Every structure is written in structure tokens, then in C-alpha cells.
Amino acid sequence: MKNILVLSKIYPADDLKYGDTKVVHYFAKEWQNLGYNVKVIHNLVLFPKIILAFAYKFQKILASKFGAVVPFFFDKKVRNYLVDGVDVCRIPIMKFIPHGMFSKRRTRKQFETILQELEKDGFIPDIVVGHWWSPQLELLSMLKKKYSCKTCMVVHNIDSRKKSKPYLQYFKDIDIWGMRSKTIQKEFIKIFGSDYKTFLCFSGVPVQYVCGNTHTNFNRKPLAITFVGNLIERKHPLEILKAVATLPEPTVSSITFIGDGAERKRLHDFAVENNLLEKTHFLGRISRDNVSEELKKADVFVMISEEEAFGLVYLEAMGAGCLTIASKNEGMDGIIIHNENGFLSKAGDSKDLAKILCEIYEMSCEEKKRISDNAVKSALDNTDFLAAQRYINQVES
Numbered sequence: 001m002k003n004i005l006v007l008s009k010i011y012p013a014d015d016l017k018y019g020d021t022k023v024v025h026y027f028a029k030e031w032q033n034l035g036y037n038v039k040v041i042h043n044l045v046l047f048p049k050i051i052l053a054f055a056y057k058f059q060k061i062l063a064s065k066f067g068a069v070v071p072f073f074f075d076k077k078v079r080n081y082l083v084d085g086v087d088v089c090r091i092p093i094m095k096f097i098p099h100g101m102f103s104k105r106r107t108r109k110q111f112e113t114i115l116q117e118l119e120k121d122g123f124i125p126d127i128v129v130g131h132w133w134s135p136q137l138e139l140l141s142m143l144k145k146k147y148s149c150k151t152c153m154v155v156h157n158i159d160s161r162k163k164s165k166p167y168l169q170y171f172k173d174i175d176i177w178g179m180r181s182k183t184i185q186k187e188f189i190k191i192f193g194s195d196y197k198t199f200l201c202f203s204g205v206p207v208q209y210v211c212g213n214t215h216t217n218f219n220r221k222p223l224a225i226t227f228v229g230n231l232i233e234r235k236h237p238l239e240i241l242k243a244v245a246t247l248p249e250p251t252v253s254s255i256t257f258i259g260d261g262a263e264r265k266r267l268h269d270f271a272v273e274n275n276l277l278e279k280t281h282f283l284g285r286i287s288r289d290n291v292s293e294e295l296k297k298a299d300v301f302v303m304i305s306e307e308e309a310f311g312l313v314y315l316e317a318m319g320a321g322c323l324t325i326a327s328k329n330e331g332m333d334g335i336i337i338h339n340e341n342g343f344l345s346k347a348g349d350s351k352d353l354a355k356i357l358c359e360i361y362e363m364s365c366e367e368k369k370r371i372s373d374n375a376v377k378s379a380l381d382n383t384d385f386l387a388a389q390r391y392i393n394q395v396e397s
Contacts, residue, residue, distance in 0.1 A: 002036055002127060003124060003127070004028075004031055004125065004128075005118075005129075006024060006027075006038065006039070006040040006041065008040065008132065009043050009131075009132045009136065010024065011025060011083075011088060013079075014081075023203050024131050025084070026204070026384055027387070030204075030385055031388055032085060039118070039121070041089055041114055043136065044075075044090050046095065047095055048096060077092070078092075078117070091117070094106060100134070102135045102138070107138045127149060127151075128140055128144070128152070129154065130151075133162070150395060151174050152174070152175065152177070152394075152395045153178070154177075155180060155184055157184070174196070175395075176198070177198045178199055179198050180309040181309055181310055181334065183333060202310060202335065202387055202390075203312050203384075204386055204388065205379055207380075207384070207385070210380050211296060211319065211321075212376050213320070213372045213373065216372060218365040218372070219365050220299065223252050223253065224253055224297060224298050225255045225298065225299070225302055226302070227257050227259070227301070229313060231264045232261045232262060232263055234307055235308075236303075237257060237263055238263060239304060239353060240255060241274070242350035243353040243357060244276060246351075247358065255276070255280050256283060258286060260284050260285050267280070295320035299322065300322060300360060301323070301324045302325045303326065304346070304349070305330060305347060306330065306347045308327065308332070309331045317375075318336075318341065319380070321372045323360055323372060323375070324342040324343070325342065326342065326343075326344055328347065336378075340371065
């Protein structure tokens with residue numbers, strides 16, 4: 001079976017407690033289950049302590065505005081460990097200026113360390129995939145030249161600044177580009193042209209979380225609403241309360257926020273000022289299994305984020321039969337078809353959200369069940385296994 005090398009700047013570990021996404025790990029784990037030999041290189045980005053001190057001082061502002069999690073973590077050692085049986089090698093790489101690319105000297109040193117680790121294990125990659133731009137893009141190019149392997153670069157965000165010589169010089173060594181949403185794919189083609197081979201690289205949901213809607217009472221009114229995610233500005237949790245505040249009684253019975261973040265106090269204060277505290281519940285961060293149980297209790301799942309590449313929690317909500325509301329022109333636009341298997345609202349627009357909630361409240365039992373049934377089917381079409389299989393099939397094609 002072929003060897004897959006995975007490069008990522010984000011990967012879970014027991015000593016990393018800042019809660020970043022595990023999306024790359026879910027792919028790696030499923031590929032291993034499919035019989036591939038998988039090795040992960042976690043390019044752990046480290047910043048000088050003076051930058052960490054600055055970030056610590058302004059961490060609340062950074063968290064509220066951008067959802068930036070400040071990793072107060074400084075470990076210069078190479079670490080090897082297993083995550084769910086997946087072989088991971090964590091190699092730190094120092095960066096002095098946030099965003100942008102690494103220096104050629106540091107990238108070359110990182111490449112040489114990766115080669116040493118691969119040679120120790122006798123691991124010769126047939127396929128190399130990278131997630132997030134730098135230093136993965138540069139390393140993919142170097143590994144392509146070394147091993148003549150297939151390369152795939154997965155894009156989680158994009159802007160026109162990437163159309164510059166420091167980035168473009170490596171594009172010729174990428175065989176195929178994965179796009180985390182249709183919006184990102186459109187923007188990529190707009191900026192770089194249509195000559196590059198691209199595919200949609202959606203995530204999947206564990207099949208055990210697709211519990212269906214047999215537990216759902218579609219006759220139930222008023223509506224129970226749930227939000228799951230970081231309580232930060234770009235995810236617009238406050239707009240949910242603003243929308244509910246404009247609705248006539250008894251449209252909504254409860255609003256449950258699962259997650260934590262810098263916006264929690266603003267949410268609490270708004271709920272108090274608008275007589276919503278009695279129906280507003282804050283559960284904080286809970287396990288994925290407990291999230292699944294809470295979603296079974298909800299009629300409607302809402303998250304109208306901006307800059308959302310792809311949200312696994314939407315699929316989990318759909319798998320639980322929730323009437324799911326996401327944002328237009330964001331990560332779930334294309335998975336969710338408005339009024340077919342869910343709903344699309346303008347990102348961060350409380351008026352548009354209120355209108356959709358009113359429409360759902362007025363829907364017949366049969367109409368709600370139709371949309372919920374379609375949502376469950378969409379989740380079943382996007383399980384972890386199927387998403388990982390589609391991803392690697394595209395790379396190998």
C-alpha cells in the first residue's frame with residue numbers, strides 16, 4: 001500500500017491545549033484505516049517570547065476579534081508520538097513575523113530535519129499533502145523534487161496577496177489543489193486562473209454522530225435553538241440573540257450556546273437587557289459526544305459565521321436532524337442548499353436570520369420533516385470515511 005506523508009501546521013497532541021481543529025487528523029486516521037501507511041509532520045510554528053508576551057497582553061482582544069488562540073507554548077525539541085495510532089513527528093520551526101512566509105534558510109533547515117526523520121523510519125512518500133500555506137507549500141515543492149511524488153496543497157483561506165513571486169514560484173510543483181469550500185475555490189480561480197487542477201476537499205462527520213431524526217418532534221413549537229462554536233465576533237453569536245429579541249412570543253423557547261470565548265459576557269449582558277436570560281443557556285465547552293446529545297434536543301442549529309472555510313459541526317447538526325442555518329457564500333454554501341436540506345442566511349445579519357426563523361416557525365410538520373430528512377441524507381453522504389476516500393481518490397487520479 002502507498003505511503004502518504006501529511007504536512008500541517010496544526011495537529012493535536014496531549015501537551016497542546018489550545019483547542020485547534022483536528023480536521024487534518026481525521027483525514028490521516030481514515031487513510032490509515034483504509035490501509036495506507038501514513039506519517040504526519042507537524043510543522044509547529046514557534047514565535048519569539050517577546051511576541052508571545054505581546055500576544056498574552058492583548059489575548060482577549062485577539063480572541064474576540066479573530067478567534068486567535070494564543071499558544072503560550074515553546075518547545076524546540078523534535079517529538080515523535082502516536083495519535084489514535086497515527087505516527088506523528090512534531091518539528092518546531094521559528095517565525096519572527098506572524099503571517100507571511102518563512103525565510104528560505106529556516107525552510108531549508110526544516111526540510112533537512114524532515115528528511116532525517118523519514119530516513120530513520122525508511123519512509124519514502126508516494127503522496128505528500130499539505131494543509132495551510134506556509135511552510136507546507138515550500139516543503140511540498142522540495143519533497144516533490146526529492147522523491148518525484150504526487151503533491152497536493154489544501155487551501156483553507158485565500159487572498160490576493162498570495163499572487164506574488166514568493167508563493168507563485170512553488171505552484172508548478174503542486175499536482176492538485178484541494179479547496180475547503182466552493183467560495184475558496186471560486187476565489188482561487190479568480191486570483192490564479194483556471195489552469196490549476198482543483199477539487200473540493202470537504203470534511204466528514206463520524207458515522208456514529210449521524211443519529212437521524214427519529215427522536216424529533218416536528219410538531220413542537222416554540223423552537224429550541226442551539227449554537228456550537230467559539231464565542232467570538234466573526235461567528236456572530238450575538239446576532240442570534242438580536243434576531244430572537246425581535247421575534248414575537250412564543251417563537252423561540254430556548255437558545256443554547258455550547259462553547260466559550262471572549263463574547264460570552266456580551267451575550268450574557270444582552271440577554272439580561274432584553275429579558276432573554278431565562279431562555280438563554282451557556283454550557284461552555286463540552287465533549288463531542290455530549291455535543292451530539294445536545295443537538296438531539298435542538299430544533300434549529302444556527303451559526304452564521306464569516307470566514308468559515310468548513311464547519312464540521314454543521315454536518316453533525318444535520319446528522320442529528322436539526323434544521324441547520326449557515327451563512328451564504330461561506331464554507332457550507334454548496335453542502336447546504338437553501339430550503340432543501342437547510343437554510344442560508346447573510347453572514348452576521350440578525351434581520352435575515354430572524355426572517356428565516358419566522359419561516360421555520362410557520363412551516364408545516366411535513367415541510368420541516370422533509371428538510372430534516374434531506375439534512376440527515378447529506379450528513380450520511382459526507383461521513384469521515386467517504387470524505388477521506390474522495391480526497392485521496394482525487395489526489396491519486
